[in-house]
Amino acid sequence: MADAFVNWSGSLTFTPARSAHPADEAEVCRLVRRARETGTTVRPVGSGHSSSPLVRTDGVLLSLDRLAGVLAEDGDRATVLGGTKLRALGEGLYDAGLAMDNLGDVDYQSIAGATATGTHGTGLGFGNLSTQVVGARLVTGTGEVLDVDADRNPELLPAVRLSLGALGVVTRLTLDVQPRYDLRRRTWCARLDWTLDHLAELQHTNRNMDFYWYPRSDQTQVRTLNRADRPPVEQGVWDSAGTAPARTRENEVGPTHRTIPRDRALRFEEIEYMLPSEAFPACFAEVRRRIMARHRRVAAWRVLVRTVAADDIWLSNAHGRPTTTIACLQNAGLPHEEYFRDMEAVFREYGGRPHWGKKHWLTARELRPLFPRWDDFQAARRRLDPDGVFLTPDLARLLEPV
Known part of the structure; x- marks a missing residue:
């Protein structure tokens, strides 16, 4: 029996049937092929920073920790292994005289996990971290290695850049970078x-x-x-x-x-929705009104407001529109569900899309209308994972209509 998995905030605990720590891509291929043959699901996991249950599985929990490091730098591009933590990636790029264009508020995540869930920073001119991905290599649901970039399978790039881990195990990524500053x-x-x-x-x-x-x-x-x-x-x-x-x-x-990032000694739970920027003033006013009237007694922490540039990634929360985000944080261990659900109702009223790595209660039925290229992503998923090797129950709730 594998050890229990606990996420960063402590709100998600489960025990997979097996934990795997492949040392190279060939081992990832063997693990996926074996799972396909036996009807087992595989779930890749990074650092476990997400508040949502995206990584939960009763099958194989596949850690990319041993697949880490900067492989190559070539001018304005850098190729890195998927399990590389953002903090180590920053140091590796810095030593090579390079830097990422933007980062999020923390740097505990792996680069594959951060881009797969749409992790973002702030700034009108900056998209989420997924927009910095110009190429990827992944092991698909058939156990085959697939390269995706502007020259190889380019039609899949808008899906692979932010995939929720539903298309395959991302073993390496090529990033747009720039001289350090x-x-x-x-x-x-x-x-x-x-x-x-x-x-x-x-x-x-x-x-x-x-x-x-x-x-x-x-x-x-x-x-x-x-x-x-x-x-x-x-x-x-x-x-x-x-x-x-x-x-x-x-x-x-x-x-x-x-x-840009900061250490967070206090663990917390978080709900964050991505709003059309023009809806922010009215939405924030209602958020403030409800918190002050209903939740001030239990809202022990803070509300964070950031901006994200529009992009064309199919499952991106900023797809097709300049975005302003509102995130409600609550200290881990304190009640949060009633507070967060009330905030979610406000966010949805103003056209918000949930952050994939944070708390929300939407399913495929509510999510599909929010993403114009939803059906294109589903077609790509079925093409790369025809047998549902990566489709855990939690992913099915998000992606498959009942």
């Missing part, structure tokens, strides 16, 4: 009304910008990041006296992979 990170506290009044200007004048809202104090923490090798951004958003709205909490400079 430093960012200046600044954070400060401000009243909520000040932040909302200046939000559009902050978003348009900074490379990256997001903010936390703290319901119990009704205050915000604003964060901006800008390239350190360029003139400082003139915010133009200070008070009439020319001073910042509150004292600066952080003002530091460093490489992208050390400046």
